[in-house]
Amino acid sequence: MGQSSTHEVTQLLIAWGSGDKAALDKLMPLIHQELRRLAHHYMSRERAGHTLQTTALVNEAYVRLVNRKEVHWQNREHFFAIAAQSMRGILVDHARSHAYAKRGGGVRNVALDEALVVSQEPAAEVVALDDALKQLEQMDPQQGRVVELRFFGGLTIEQTAEALHLSPTTIKREWKTAKAWLYHELAKE
Amino acid sequence: MTPEHWQRIKVLLESALERKPDERSAFLNQACAGDSSLRNEVESLIASHEQASRFIEEPAYGVMAGSLADDQTDSLAGQSFGPYQINARIGTGGMGEVYLAQDSRLGRKVALKMLPDFFTRDDERVRRFQQEARAASALNHPNIITIYEIGEIDSRHFIATEFIEGETLLRRMTNSPMKIVEVLDVATQVARALSAAHQAGIAHRDIKPGNIMLRPDGVVKVLDFGLAKLTEQKGDDLEAATLVHTKQGIVMGTAHYMSPEQARGQKMDARTDIFSLGVVIYEMVTGRVPFAGETMTDVLASILMLEPPSLSQSAPEVPDELQRIVHSALRKDKEKRYQTAGEMLNDLKSLKQRLEFDVESGRAATPASRSSPGVPLEQEIRFCTTADGVRIAYATVGEGPPLVKAANWLNHLEYDWQSPIWRHLVEEFARDHLLVRYDERGNGLSDWDVENFSFESFVQDLATVVNSLGLDRFPILGISQGGPVAVAYAVRYPEKVSHLILYGSYARGWAKRGLSEDTERRQVQNALIKLGWGQDNPAFRQLWTTQYVPDGTPEQWKWFNDLHRISTSPDNAVRLEYELGQIDVVDLLSQVKVPTLVLHCRDEIQVPFEEGRLLAAKIPGARFVPLEGRNHLLLESEPAWPRFVTEVRRFLGTDPLK
Numbered sequence: 033m034g035q036s037s038t039h040e041v042t043q044l045l046i047a048w049g050s051g052d053k054a055a056l057d058k059l060m061p062l063i064h065q066e067l068r069r070l071a072h073h074y075m076s077r078e079r080a081g082h083t084l085q086t087t088a089l090v091n092e093a094y095v096r097l098v099n100r101k102e103v104h105w106q107n108r109e110h111f112f113a114i115a116a117q118s119m120r121g122i123l124v125d126h127a128r129s130h131a132y133a134k135r136g137g138g139v140r141n142v143a144l145d146e147a148l149v150v151s152q153e154p155a156a157e158v159v160a161l162d163d164a165l166k167q168l169e170q171m172d173p174q175q176g177r178v179v180e181l182r183f184f185g186g187l188t189i190e191q192t193a194e195a196l197h198l199s200p201t202t203i204k205r206e207w208k209t210a211k212a213w214l215y216h217e218l219a220k221e
Numbered sequence: 222m223t224p225e226h227w228q229r230i231k232v233l234l235e236s237a238l239e240r241k242p243d244e245r246s247a248f249l250n251q252a253c254a255g256d257s258s259l260r261n262e263v264e265s266l267i268a269s270h271e272q273a274s275r276f277i278e279e280p281a282y283g284v285m286a287g288s289l290a291d292d293q294t295d296s297l298a299g300q301s302f303g304p305y306q307i308n309a310r311i312g313t314g315g316m317g318e319v320y321l322a323q324d325s326r327l328g329r330k331v332a333l334k335m336l337p338d339f340f341t342r343d344d345e346r347v348r349r350f351q352q353e354a355r356a357a358s359a360l361n362h363p364n365i366i367t368i369y370e371i372g373e374i375d376s377r378h379f380i381a382t383e384f385i386e387g388e389t390l391l392r393r394m395t396n397s398p399m400k401i402v403e404v405l406d407v408a409t410q411v412a413r414a415l416s417a418a419h420q421a422g423i424a425h426r427d428i429k430p431g432n433i434m435l436r437p438d439g440v441v442k443v444l445d446f447g448l449a450k451l452t453e454q455k456g457d458d459l460e461a462a463t464l465v466h467t468k469q470g471i472v473m474g475t476a477h478y479m480s481p482e483q484a485r486g487q488k489m490d491a492r493t494d495i496f497s498l499g500v501v502i503y504e505m506v507t508g509r510v511p512f513a514g515e516t517m518t519d520v521l522a523s524i525l526m527l528e529p530p531s532l533s534q535s536a537p538e539v540p541d542e543l544q545r546i547v548h549s550a551l552r553k554d555k556e557k558r559y560q561t562a563g564e565m566l567n568d569l570k571s572l573k574q575r576l577e578f579d580v581e582s583g584r585a586a587t588p589a590s591r592s593s594p595g596v597p598l599e600q601e602i603r604f605c606t607t608a609d610g611v612r613i614a615y616a617t618v619g620e621g622p623p624l625v626k627a628a629n630w631l632n633h634l635e636y637d638w639q640s641p642i643w644r645h646l647v648e649e650f651a652r653d654h655l656l657v658r659y660d661e662r663g664n665g666l667s668d669w670d671v672e673n674f675s676f677e678s679f680v681q682d683l684a685t686v687v688n689s690l691g692l693d694r695f696p697i698l699g700i701s702q703g704g705p706v707a708v709a710y711a712v713r714y715p716e717k718v719s720h721l722i723l724y725g726s727y728a729r730g731w732a733k734r735g736l737s738e739d740t741e742r743r744q745v746q747n748a749l750i751k752l753g754w755g756q757d758n759p760a761f762r763q764l765w766t767t768q769y770v771p772d773g774t775p776e777q778w779k780w781f782n783d784l785h786r787i788s789t790s791p792d793n794a795v796r797l798e799y800e801l802g803q804i805d806v807v808d809l810l811s812q813v814k815v816p817t818l819v820l821h822c823r824d825e826i827q828v829p830f831e832e833g834r835l836l837a838a839k840i841p842g843a844r845f846v847p848l849e850g851r852n853h854l855l856l857e858s859e860p861a862w863p864r865f866v867t868e869v870r871r872f873l874g875t876d877p878l879k
Contacts, residue, residue: 123281161281170224171222171224179277182280183281184281185280186280208238209238211273211276212266215269216269
């Protein structure tokens with residue numbers, strides 16, 4: 033990622049932060065591309081032991097893409113918000129193709145480690161969650177954002193609150209009821 | 222659902238969740254004002270909330286890690302790695318990738334765990350880890366995953382372990398609430414694993430639901446003994462590491478199960494595992510961890526400072542005794558906790574037995590304790606290795622002159638010695654003897670993965686055990702198949718055997734008795750073993766059990782049903798049963814030069830009375846004592862039992878009345 037992209041992303045972020053809606057459309061693919069590259073890079077064997085940390089990943093993308101001297105701290109939260117959406121795209125795309133490839137693959141579900149135990153078919157469950165989340169977004173856009181930032185963006189309650197300009201208490205409440213509804217939806221299947 | 226309807230439900234749900242669980246019902250009565258479908262909707266969401274504590278708390282990126290990594294590292298699948306043929310990747314975690322592979326040397330399936338370079342760059346850490354893993358690999362216990370090999374090929378460190386199919390406790394807990402009986406079953410098996418490991422000087426240090434595997438046949442296996450060493454920070458680093466993690470906002474996986482001393486970064490010992498098991502039991506019962514918090518720091522603070530709400534607040538039906546057990550495990554001061562996993566195991570076991578007994582006899586609860594009277598016995602379990610490389614577990618209980626019990630179908634040193642079927646025998650003779658028992662190859666705590674199940678190997682197992690103990694001269698008690706083994710041993714080493722006691726025994730296995738009806742019955746049973754041994758439903762094993770102890774109580778039956786599953790695999794059961802059928806020591810009987818006492822119950826069907834009579838008739842000078850009864854294994858409550866004790870003691874010259 034060269035100097036020019038860093039400059040471009042920084043400028044777009046500032047522009048978007050000050051109300052330029054069109055900037056977002058240009059920003060998204062740049063962030064998406066970098067996150068996608070990092071996500072796969074992080075998974076390579078050389079980096080084993082560093083897995084599982086979305087925030088670190090997004091942070092790295094941020095450091096690489098944005099000149100921090102120029103941007104206001106709130107631009108950072110904007111960046112996270114875009115990154116969450118982007119991560120959702122990357123992960124769900126991957127999950128869909130993976131869940132599809134796995135179907136009939138003949139490999140038994142065997143759990144040996146906590147990471148994979150989170151779900152025996154993580155890909156399928158991420159896809160199902162994405163579908164349910166789309167419904168939730170129809171019913172309650174704000175709650176949809178909270179879930180996207182928390183689950184796909186890896187943001188904490190506090191970071192989510194900053195990104196959405198809401199209080200942590202509100203985020204906690206929204207998160208709790210959104211989880212209950214999503215869990216209920218997924219359990220129905 | 223329309224946005225308006227959801228807003229209405231959401232407000233009710235939020236308000237209900239802000240209230241204590243026991244106040245919610247009244248609140249909803251009022252708030253829903255007779256709208257039962259609204260009320261149902263809110264209630265089902267409350268139920269979802271109760272189960273969803275872990276749901277999507279780990280970000281998607283972490284959940285998907287393994288699948289994302291496929292693109293890069295699945296390259297190992299289909300390749301050879303030393304003697305291993307790698308089939309597929311079955312997992313990825315902080316501790317590296319796990320592959321399903323075939324060991325071409327032995328043709329068996331293994332789980333191959335590749336340790337990440339990240340952890341193995343530090344030589345000192347690798348050395349510490351290998352030391353610990355080697356020690357752990359010596360743990361031969363049915364509730365501990367078997368480590369086959371620890372090594373390095375092409376500068377990649379790996380561990381090859383037994384391949385376990387099933388789900389982890391973590392997964393089990395997210396699926397549906399667990400019943401108390403199931404909780405106790407899992408807890409008992411984990412405590413059993415810990416007790417064995419601690420006795421061998423090995424602490425786990427990372428007991429958590431993700432490290433506890435539940436097999437479909439009900440057997441629980443604890444994973445990754447000793448692996449905690451690999452990720453462990455040296456004392457001072459822990460706090461720093463914790464802070465870093467907190468800053469990065471990592472979802473805390475393990476902090477919930479840390480002991481207070483672990484949370485402080487202090488020295489840990491086996492008692493840390495007891496605390497963690499307490500946390501796991503708490504979570505199994507209530508569906509939530511006892512020490513929660515928004516951030517890792519909050520969780521650690523809660524572990525150090527807070528007392529968790531009692532179990533009965535979320536599970537009113539929970540027995541007081543379980544509350545007491547969990548409380549003792551979760552004491553913050555490790556000196557006030559259970560001091561050994563064995564103590565905790567005993568409490569869990571007696572509660573479990575009591576509840577199962579209550580269930581079977583249709584009682585709700587019995588206040589009376591069922592623990593056995595008298596001085597508590599301690600047994601010491603050790604291992605020895607036979608000439609063909611099989612590890613045999615043996616145990617000694619009590620003090621005094623030795624009495625060696627030959628192994629019989631089926632034993633399990635840890636599980637049987639305080640059981641309603643064997644307890645009285647162990648207690649009676651351990652009072653004034655050094656009672657030696659061992660688990661035959663293929664069952665109990667001895668190696669299960671055995672190639673040779675010949676009669677000769679059974680005799681060698683006995684010889685190896687008494688040699689390891691350095692016993693010069695001793696009486697042998699042979700029950701059932703232990704009899705012919707004892708006979709063969711006594712013929713070969715007459716100088717070593719002072720007395721031979723044969724109860725419920727035989728010289729000819731079932732296939733050699735020329736009883737077509739019996740042979741047919743055995744063949745049907747063999748087919749049933751294959752079908753039914755591993756199943757949850759005890760109906761099949763009950764059939765078996767009733768043949769051994771037709772006059773047993775439900776408690777005894779239940780125990781014996783469980784013994785089958787716990788003590789050996791269906792495969793081994795089939796092979797053992799077949800080999801036992803082929804036993805024939807009739808020609809050896811006339812060569813026995815040792816004083817012999819033969820006892821047999823007149824109406825048992827497992828080994829016909831005629832077989833006992835044959836033993837006594839052919840062994841020179843043997844004394845024969847017919848007993849009244851139908852049980853193949855003598856129960857404490859039947860009149861034949863005191864008669865047995867009197868006869869045996871008189872024969873051994875250890876009659877306390879004399």
